[in-house]
Structures are given as C-alpha cells and as structure tokens.
Amino acid sequence: MTAPLVEVLGISRTYRMRSGLFGRAASVHAVDGLSFGIAKGETLGIVGESGSGKSTTGRMALGLESPDQGSVRFDGAPIATLGSSAWRAQRARMQMIFQDPLGALDRRLSVADQIREPLDIHKIGTAAERDDRVHELLQSVDLNDSHGRRYPGALSGGQRQRIVLARALATRPDFLVCDEPVSALDVSIQAQVVNLLIDLQARLGLTMLFISHDLRVVRQISRKVAVMYLGRIVEYGDADDLFARPQHPYTQALVSASPAPGRRSTNRIVLTGDPPNPAARPSGCAFHPRCRHATARCAAEVPQLVALDDQRQVACHLTTGARPKTQDAA
Amino acid sequence: MTPLVSISDLKVAFDGTHVLHGIDLDISKGEAVGLVGESGSGKSVTWLAALGLLPAKAKVAGSVQLEGRELLGASGAVLDSVRGRRVAMIFQDPASALNPVLTIRRQLCESLALHRGLRGEAARIEALRLLDLVGIPDAPRRLSAYPHEFSGGQVQRIMIAMALAGQPDLLIADEPTTALDATIQAQILDLLSAIRREFNMAMVLISHDLGVVAENCDRVCVMYAGRIVERAPASRLFDDPWHPYAQGLIGALPPLDGVRRRLQAIPGTVPDPRALPSGCAFAPRCSFAGDGCHAGVPPLAPFEPDRAVACLRPQRVPVGLAAE
Amino acid sequence: MLRYFAIRLSRALLTIALVVTFAFIVLRLSGDPALMIMGPEAPPEVIAAFRKAWGLDHPIWVQYLDYFKAIGQGELGRSMRDGRPAIQLVLERIPATLALTIPAFLMKVLLGIPAGIYAALHRGSAIDRAVMITAVAGFTVPSFVLALLLVLIFAVQLGWLPSGGQDSWRHAILPIVTLGFGGAAVLARFTRSAMLEILGQPYIRTASAKGVPWRRVITDHALPNAAIPTVTILGFMVGSLIAGAVVVESVFSWPGVGRLLVVAVANRDLAVVQCILLLVAMTMVTSNLIVDFLYGLLDPRLRSKGAEA
Numbered sequence: 001m002t003a004p005l006v007e008v009l010g011i012s013r014t015y016r017m018r019s020g021l022f023g024r025a026a027s028v029h030a031v032d033g034l035s036f037g038i039a040k041g042e043t044l045g046i047v048g049e050s051g052s053g054k055s056t057t058g059r060m061a062l063g064l065e066s067p068d069q070g071s072v073r074f075d076g077a078p079i080a081t082l083g084s085s086a087w088r089a090q091r092a093r094m095q096m097i098f099q100d101p102l103g104a105l106d107r108r109l110s111v112a113d114q115i116r117e118p119l120d121i122h123k124i125g126t127a128a129e130r131d132d133r134v135h136e137l138l139q140s141v142d143l144n145d146s147h148g149r150r151y152p153g154a155l156s157g158g159q160r161q162r163i164v165l166a167r168a169l170a171t172r173p174d175f176l177v178c179d180e181p182v183s184a185l186d187v188s189i190q191a192q193v194v195n196l197l198i199d200l201q202a203r204l205g206l207t208m209l210f211i212s213h214d215l216r217v218v219r220q221i222s223r224k225v226a227v228m229y230l231g232r233i234v235e236y237g238d239a240d241d242l243f244a245r246p247q248h249p250y251t252q253a254l255v256s257a258s259p260a261p262g263r264r265s266t267n268r269i270v271l272t273g274d275p276p277n278p279a280a281r282p283s284g285c286a287f288h289p290r291c292r293h294a295t296a297r298c299a300a301e302v303p304q305l306v307a308l309d310d311q312r313q314v315a316c317h318l319t320t321g322a323r324p325k326t327q328d329a330a
Numbered sequence: 331m332t333p334l335v336s337i338s339d340l341k342v343a344f345d346g347t348h349v350l351h352g353i354d355l356d357i358s359k360g361e362a363v364g365l366v367g368e369s370g371s372g373k374s375v376t377w378l379a380a381l382g383l384l385p386a387k388a389k390v391a392g393s394v395q396l397e398g399r400e401l402l403g404a405s406g407a408v409l410d411s412v413r414g415r416r417v418a419m420i421f422q423d424p425a426s427a428l429n430p431v432l433t434i435r436r437q438l439c440e441s442l443a444l445h446r447g448l449r450g451e452a453a454r455i456e457a458l459r460l461l462d463l464v465g466i467p468d469a470p471r472r473l474s475a476y477p478h479e480f481s482g483g484q485v486q487r488i489m490i491a492m493a494l495a496g497q498p499d500l501l502i503a504d505e506p507t508t509a510l511d512a513t514i515q516a517q518i519l520d521l522l523s524a525i526r527r528e529f530n531m532a533m534v535l536i537s538h539d540l541g542v543v544a545e546n547c548d549r550v551c552v553m554y555a556g557r558i559v560e561r562a563p564a565s566r567l568f569d570d571p572w573h574p575y576a577q578g579l580i581g582a583l584p585p586l587d588g589v590r591r592r593l594q595a596i597p598g599t600v601p602d603p604r605a606l607p608s609g610c611a612f613a614p615r616c617s618f619a620g621d622g623c624h625a626g627v628p629p630l631a632p633f634e635p636d637r638a639v640a641c642l643r644p645q646r647v648p649v650g651l652a653a654e
Numbered sequence: 655m656l657r658y659f660a661i662r663l664s665r666a667l668l669t670i671a672l673v674v675t676f677a678f679i680v681l682r683l684s685g686d687p688a689l690m691i692m693g694p695e696a697p698p699e700v701i702a703a704f705r706k707a708w709g710l711d712h713p714i715w716v717q718y719l720d721y722f723k724a725i726g727q728g729e730l731g732r733s734m735r736d737g738r739p740a741i742q743l744v745l746e747r748i749p750a751t752l753a754l755t756i757p758a759f760l761m762k763v764l765l766g767i768p769a770g771i772y773a774a775l776h777r778g779s780a781i782d783r784a785v786m787i788t789a790v791a792g793f794t795v796p797s798f799v800l801a802l803l804l805v806l807i808f809a810v811q812l813g814w815l816p817s818g819g820q821d822s823w824r825h826a827i828l829p830i831v832t833l834g835f836g837g838a839a840v841l842a843r844f845t846r847s848a849m850l851e852i853l854g855q856p857y858i859r860t861a862s863a864k865g866v867p868w869r870r871v872i873t874d875h876a877l878p879n880a881a882i883p884t885v886t887i888l889g890f891m892v893g894s895l896i897a898g899a900v901v902v903e904s905v906f907s908w909p910g911v912g913r914l915l916v917v918a919v920a921n922r923d924l925a926v927v928q929c930i931l932l933l934v935a936m937t938m939v940t941s942n943l944i945v946d947f948l949y950g951l952l953d954p955r956l957r958s959k960g961a962e963a
Contacts, residue, residue, distance in 0.1 A: 049511035156599045186368035186538065191582035191595035198592075213512060220584035220593065244587050257516035258586055259541030270520045271513045275481055290513075383862055406868060414865030421856055421863075429857040431878045431954060440874070441864050476954040492864065 004037030005207045006061060006175055011070035013056050028278045030056040032231040043201065043208040045222030045239060047215055047254070051278045053231040054211045058177045061209055062094050063087060074175065092122050095168035099180035101160035105152040111163045112148030118170040137166040141196060158189035162196065177209045182217060194220055215258050219243050227251045230276045230286040233305055237312035247314045249291045285317065293318050332398065334359045334499055334532055340392035342379045347604050350375055351556045352392065354630065357500060362526060362533045364543030364564065367553035370600055373536045377502045381417060382409045415445045418493035422505035424485035428477035434488055435473040441495035460491040464521060483514035490521065500532040507542065519546055540579060544568050552576045555601055555611035558630055562637045572644040574616045618643045662946065666939040673935040677928055678721060682714055687922035691734055708734055731925030740929040744911060748896065750820065751910030754829050755895045761834030762841050762891060770845025775872065777850065785842055792839020801832045801905040818907040829906045833899060837891055844887050848880045882952050889945030893938040897930065
C-alpha cells in the first residue's frame with residue numbers, strides 16, 4: 001500500500017439556505033464527516049443521487065471549496081487556501097472536468113488557444129514548446145490540429161469533452177476530479193470518452209476522483225467505489241466486489257434499479273418514499289425512512305462506517321457488528 | 331387483427347432538412363414497444379409528428395392511422411379527440427411539462443372535462459382517484475398545490491395521472507425517467523408497467539437507455555439517423571443484435587457485473603442530418619461496411635417473422651457481448 | 655411577510671430620497687434662480703434680498719437639510735415666481751395630464767397587447783411583419799417627430815383636428831395618439847416575444863398532447879404565463895402616467911404637469927421642479943410595488959415562497 005496522494009479527513013460542509021423569499025435560513029448539511037484516501041495512480045468512484053453531496057465533495061477534494069470541518073491533504077501536505085500563490089502552484093497539479101463541456105469552454109476562442117491557456121497562465125515552456133504541447137495534447141485525446149483550429153460550437157459534444165480533458169492535462173496534473181464527465185453524452189460517444197479516460201490514466205499515472213450517478217460508468221473506470229447518501233458514505237469497497245455483492249440496503253436498491261438489457265424487471269427492489277432532501281435530513285441513518293429493513297435503532301442512531309472485512313466498509317446497523325434485529329426483538 | 335396504430339412511410343423535414351426518412355411501425359393493442367436511439371435519431375419526432383404536435387414549419391408526409399382512421403392532415407377537432415383520449419403522451423422533463431401557474435387540480439380536471447365530461451365534484455373525486463392510483467400521498471390536500479411544490483418523481487406521477495384521465499388505448503412515454511435519479515426511475519417504470527397491466531394499455535417507450543427499454547418492452551425498434559435499423563423482440567435483440575449499430579450500442583454499455591472488458595466504442599459521431607452520407611447512414615462508422623453499403627440505403631428487410639434489419643451485412647452470428 | 659414589505663418600503667423611500675437629492679444638487683449647480691427670475695438687469699440689492707427671502711444665501715448643505723426637514727413636515731415649498739404653494743400648482747395641472755395619459759394608456763393596452771398576441775400566433779405571416787414594422791417605427795421615431803408629423807397631416811394638410819390648445823376633446827386626440835402609439839409599439843413587441851417564448855415551453859406541448867383545443871391552449875395555458883413578464887412593462891407605463899407627457903404637452907401646448915415642469919426648469923423655480931420630481935418618483939415607486947404584488951398574484955412560484963415564512 002502506497003501512501004495516499006489525496007487524503008480527505010472528516011470533511012463537512014454546511015450551506016445556509018433560505019427557503020424562498022421570506023423563509024428563515026436553514027442549515028443544509030451537504031457533506032457530513034467524510035473521510036477517504038486515494039492512492040497514487042488509483043481511481044476512486046463516488047456514486048450517489050442528487051443531494052448526496054458528491055459534487056461538493058469533489059470541489060472540496062480539489063480545494064475549490066473549503067470544508068467547515070476536517071481537512072484535505074494533497075501529496076502529504078495540507079491543501080493551500082483558495083487563491084493563495086501556494087494554491088495556484090498546487091492547482092497546476094490538480095484539475096477538474098465537469099458535465100457540460102460547452103459551459104466550460106469559451107465560445108469565442110479556438111479550442112487550441114484554450115488548451116494553450118493554462119500553459120500561458122503557469123508560464124510553462126517557450127512559445128514553440130507550447131505549440132508542440134498543444135499538438136501533443138490534441139493527439140493524446142484522439143483529435144488533430146484541424147480540430148484545434150475550430151471553435152467549440154463547431155465540435156460535437158464528445159469532441160468538446162475531449163478538448164476540456166486536453167486542457168485539464170496541459171499542466172501535467174497528478175490528480176483529476178471528474179464530475180459527471182460523460183453524463184450528457186450519447187452511449188456510443190460516452191464509451192469513447194470512458195475508454196480515453198482509462199487509457200490516459202494508465203499512461204500518465206493519473207490519480208482520479210470520478211463522480212457519477214451512473215453505476216456502470218463508475219465501475220468501468222474505478223478501482224474503489226464510495227456510495228454516498230445525503231452527505232455520508234454508506235458503503236465503500238472494491239468496485240467489482242461492491243456492485244456484485246452490495247451490502248448496504250441503499251446500494252442494493254441502486255444496483256437493482258440499474259436497468260440491464262436482457263434482464264426483465266422481476267425482482268427489482270423498488271424504494272418507496274420521496275427522494276432524499278438535504279434540507280430535511282432524517283434522524284439516525286438518513287436512509288431509514290426508505291429502507292425496508294429499518295428498525296427503531298436506525299431512526300435513533302447514526303451508523304458509523306465500519307469495516308466488514310478488509311475489502312468493505314458499510315454504515316448500516318443491520319450489516320455490521322451485532323445483529324440489531326435480534327436485539328430489537330429482545 | 332388490425333393494429334391499433336399503423337405508421338407507414340412517415341417522413342418529416344424541417345426547413346428542407348429531412349430528419350425522418352420513412353418510418354413503418356405498427357402498434358398492436360396492449361403491447362409495449364420500445365424505441366431506442368441516440369439524440370437526433372428521430373424517435374421522439376416520430377410520435378410528435380404522428381399526433382400533429384410538431385411546429386407548423388415541419389413538413390410531414392406518409393400515413394398514420396388509428397384503427398384505420400388517418401391522422402395526418404386530419405382536422406384540429408379530430409386530432410383533439412385522439413390526443414389524450416385515444417393516445418396520451420408524457421415527456422422527459424417533468425419540471426417544465428406542467429403549467430407552472432395552474433394548480434394540479436385544474437390541470438387534471440381539464441383532461442377529465444375534455445375526455446370524460448366530468449365536472450365539479452365528480453371531476454374532483456376522479457382526480458383524487460387518479461392521484462391515488464399513481465401513488466401521490468395525501469392527495470386531497472395536494473390537489474390544490476402547484477407543480478413546483480412537487481419533486482421531479484412526483485410531477486412525473488402527476489403527468490401519468492393526467493395521461494390516464496382520458497383512459498387512452500396507447501401511452502407514448504418519451505424518455506419518462508431520463509431526468510430522474512436511479513431509485514426514482516425504478517419507481518416510475520414500476521408504476522408504468524403496473525398501470526399497463528391493469529388497463530391493458532399499449533405503450534411506446536422512447537428512451538436512449540437500452541436497459542430501460544429491454545426491461546419494460548415486448549418489442550424494440552432501434553433507430554439511427556431518422557430510420558428504423560432493427561426491429562426485434564426485446565429479449566432477442568439484446569442477446570443477439572444483428573445490426574452493427576445495435577451491436578455497437580450494446581457493446582458500448584459498461585457491464586455492471588462479470589469481467590471488466592474494454593468498451594466497444596463506436597468510432598466517429600452521429601451524422602449531421604443536413605449532410606447524411608449516401609447509402610447506409612451508419613456505414614462510415616461501421617467496421618463491417620463494404621462498397622454496397624455506401625451505394626444505397628438498405629431497406630428494413632424481414633429476416634424472420636418477428637425480426638427485421640436494415641443492413642446488407644447483418645451480423646447474425648451471436649457475438650456474446652450482450653450477455654449480462 | 656411583514657419584514658418583506660418593510661424592506662421593500664424602506665427601499666422605495668431610499669429611491670425617492672435619492673431622486674430628490676439628485677434633482678436638488680443638479681438644479682442648484684446649473685443656474686441661479688435669483689438671476690433667472692429677477693432677470694440679469696436687476697440691481698444687486700434686489701438679487702440679494704431675493705436670495706435671502708428664499709434661503710439661497712445659506713451654504714448648499716444647509717439648504718439641503720432645511721429642504722428635507724420641510725418635506726418631513728409635509729411642506730413642499732412655494733413657487734418663487736408667484737409665491738403659491740408648489741404642491742397646489744402641480745395638483746392643478748394633474749387632471750389635464752391624466753386626460754391625455756389615461757386614454758393613451760388604454761390605447762397602448764388595447765392596441766399593443768392584442769397586436770402582440772396576434773403577431774406571435776401568426777409568426778412570419780404578413781400581419782406579423784406589418785405589426786413588427788409598425789412597432790419598430792413606433793419606438794424608434796421620437797415622440798416630437800411623430801407629433802409634428804401628425805400635426806402636419808391632420809391639422810395642416812387635412813385640417814381635421816386642431817394643432818394645439820385645450821379647448822375641446824378634439825384637441826386631445828392628436829396628443830393621445832402620439833403618446834399611445836409609441837407605448838403600443840413597445841407593448842406589442844414585448845407581448846409578442848413573451849408569447850413566443852411561452853409557446854415554445856414544454857407545458858404548451860403537454861396541453862396540446864392532452865387534447866386541449868388550440869384556442870384554449872392559448873387562453874388557458876399561454877396567456878396566464880405571458881401575463882407575468884408583460885406586467886413589468888405595464889407597471890412602468892402606469893408609473894409614467896403623471897410625467898410621461900412632457901414632450902407631447904410641450905408640442906401641443908397642453909397645460910399639464912409636463913409643461914409646468916419645462917417652464918419651472920427654465921426658470922429654476924426650485925420648489926415646483928422638486929415637487930414634480932417627488933411626485934413622479936412616488937408614482938414610479940408605487941407602481942413598482944403594485945407590480946411586485948401582481949407578480950405574487952400571477953406566479954404561484956413566488957407566492958408559495960411567501961407562504962413558507
């Protein structure tokens with residue numbers, strides 16, 4: 001086991017949110033006491049639905065947002081404060097890509113200029129070297145110089161996401177956070193970008209945090225997976241194993257809800273109840289109102305993330321430690 | 331048995347650009363048919379055109395018959411008596427699909443008045459029953475609420491209730507779960523199949539998600555660039571796709587279990603409808619394409635009684651990619 | 655809810671105070687009322703006496719404080735020309751102005767909104783293009799040009815209507831048409847674009863897919879939504895009922911508030927100018943408050959936010 005490149009220690013983030021024009025401000029716990037580490041060259045996938053806090057986690061891991069509590073360490077040192085010169089230096093080693101490539105690109109600049117921009121900002125190499133690097137980056141995302149001369153509007157969605165990726169790679173980062181990078185793409189194009197990400201990671205030894213609601217894409221790309229529900233990790237483990245043998249009732253429902261060609265919906269777990277609302281977090285285990293196994297303890301006590309074996313961690317009273325079912329019956 | 335809806339040679343063009351190149355599709359009473367394809371394949375346009383819901387600038391040709399009655403070019407009155415009453419439609423983005431300034435009651439009762447002649451208290455009782463049927467809790471109180479006061483999944487349930495108000499024979503569900511979270515998507519799909527069974531209603535499920543269609547439909551049509559390229563029973567299509575594009579779509583889908591394999595990405599991109607390749611529109615991306623494929627558009631040819639494929643070189647040897 | 659209105663009200667008062675302050679400073683920097691009213695040939699003693707009588711000999715900030723103190727006591731000052739209370743002078747003129755602006759407002763609404771709706775529903779048709787060309791003409795041609803044009807045609811050439819004055823209802827027609835035409839043009843364009851945007855919304859397609867006849871899709875689904883943005887423009891028009899006719903009143907020599915303002919500015923009759931500006935600011939702010947209230951009435955998304963408090 002190598003030391004983790006990125007280490008997140010008990011981070012929390014609370015937003016003050018006003019419910020409407022006249023509403024009283026309420027605290028929304030977007031992320032609540034989250035810890036994880038990503039080893040160098042590895043990919044951690046974060047899976048969760050809307051309101052799970054997965055995007056907030058990604059921004060905090062990158063230092064784009066400061067946690068209210070806890071800390072983030074990068075390469076053994078605490079992450080620098082946002083906007084400081086140390087942060088800018090660190091920033092070149094960490095990059096982020098988002099779901100909407102068109103929003104991330106400037107429509108009035110040729111895409112080659114935009115790939116070049118981070119090199120100019122961080123003053124990397126001479127002008128000629130920068131030109132070479134842009135050419136090289138375009139090739140590394142399977143595009144060529146003629147694509148580079150175009151504007152974002154003249155490229156397809158998949159090509160734009162490649163450009164965003166090339167730009168993110170310009171400063172040779174060690175750590176890449178991808179927030180739903182392929183969710184807006186059609187299936188056939190999605191596969192191209194997923195393959196490209198996997199290839200680039202292997203070639204460049206990138207460490208990645210891959211955030212998505214799509215279990216399939218996450219499994220394809222990640223070594224480890226964390227499943228989030230209302231700001232907490234409810235299950236963590238090896239990607240293949242976790243999706244093959246989900247332990248947390250929420251993960252079980254998620255896996256079962258993922259439609260599969262060639263399978264008829266015979267024994268799908270369909271959750272009842274409303275989708276999770278971060279502004280009205282249930283007591284105890286946040287999942288208990290939708291959980292068909294929930295007991296009185298689940299409503300009262302927050303389950304901690306504990307190791308089930310050396311592969312898996314689960315935050316559920318029913319799967320860890322003593323069997324609460326028998327306790328409750330007693 | 332005559333089909334419920336029979337579409338033949340349906341063509342649509344916007345400003346001279348053809349986006350639908352002759353669709354033939356029959357829907358029988360009570361069956362569930364899936365339309366799969368990527369954006370721009372024409373799966374939604376097919377049904378918007380069939381129900382006369384496209385903007386006036388769209389040029390529509392061909393024939394759409396509902397139990398023998400022609401709908402294309404029919405008068406507004408005829409279409410209004412079909413829409414919602416015989417054929418209902420629900421859409422992708424539930425948040426914007428309901429009128430934001432009208433209460434749920436008003437929008438539900440509007441359908442009940444139009445199609446069932448219910449008014450006042452009778453309409454209210456029926457509206458409550460429908461909301462209850464689609465699983466909206468606390469319906470009497472929620473009846474006077476506005477769309478923004480419901481979550482995305484609940485709004486889609488209300489949309490389904492509205493669609494059921496006219497007791498239609500066919501429900502067109504256009505990407506009904508795309509905007510929803512996975513666990514909510516499962517709830518909505520469950521509801522749709524329960525309702526379909528209960529009312530013996532036919533359904534067309536339009537989706538980009540192969541899994542969604544596979545699990546919820548009897549037959550599936552795969553669309554590409556404004557044409558149906560393969561038509562087959564759902565189970566057989568996913569076990570053994572014949573059209574290279576259908577194979578590509580299935581190969582591009584990451585598996586959720588079993589051995590991790592490299593995804594079989596389809597190279598290139600969907601062609602621009604303004605500059606379609608001559609011949610088969612998929613040929614430039616197809617690894618099996620030969621000279622003949624670029625020469626002319628292959629017709630959708632039946633190979634077996636319930637299967638048809640529009641390909642000169644259909645790959646009828648099972649590839650084993652789909653097995654998940 | 656109460657807090658919300660308290661905030662809105664204090665903002666409104668602040669707006670009024672800023673308008674009045676701005677007017678106060680600009681008027682005092684741009685010319686000496688004593689010289690304007692007494693004339694340049696008046697002996698220095700007379701000028702000095704005039705200044706003393708009106709408090710113009712104090713430093714400007716003292717004048718400013720005195721002015722606000724007076725407003726606080728409901729005293730809006732007297733006209734420097736004839737010594738009558740400024741508010742009385744202004745109130746006398748308001749009926750004449752309203753006699754122009756209210757019919758003009760009705761003309762804007764009754765002509766502009768239906769034209770905009772019709773154009774949107776028949777987008778690209780000959781009538782749509784005609785409406786839009788007229789509308790563009792309506793708000794690019796300055797009102798004094800339009801006024802002179804109308805006078806040339808209907809008063810000079812055809813001799814059907816008088817070119818100025820206030821003797822009969824016939825005298826009001828040209829000023830009303832001048833005022834109404836530009837506003838109707840703005841409203842038509844605005845209503846058209848609001849309608850076009852609404853007609854492209856998914857819920858309009860939903861309504862059609864439900865089998866709602868097209869006419870009722872328009873009346874029951876599109877219009878209530880299109881009303882929301884249109885109310886903003888209407889509010890602005892209501893706000894200009896009192897002071898929206900300055901140019902037109904001058905051209906047609908119509909003795910309303912607008913002409914009073916022009917004369918008072920020319921004479922640096924400070925109290926009268928400030929009184930009019932205060933009144934204008936108040937109508938503007940009030941109509942804005944009404945618009946906000948109407949928003950809540952028309953748009954349940956805003957209303958329920960209020961109900962949560």
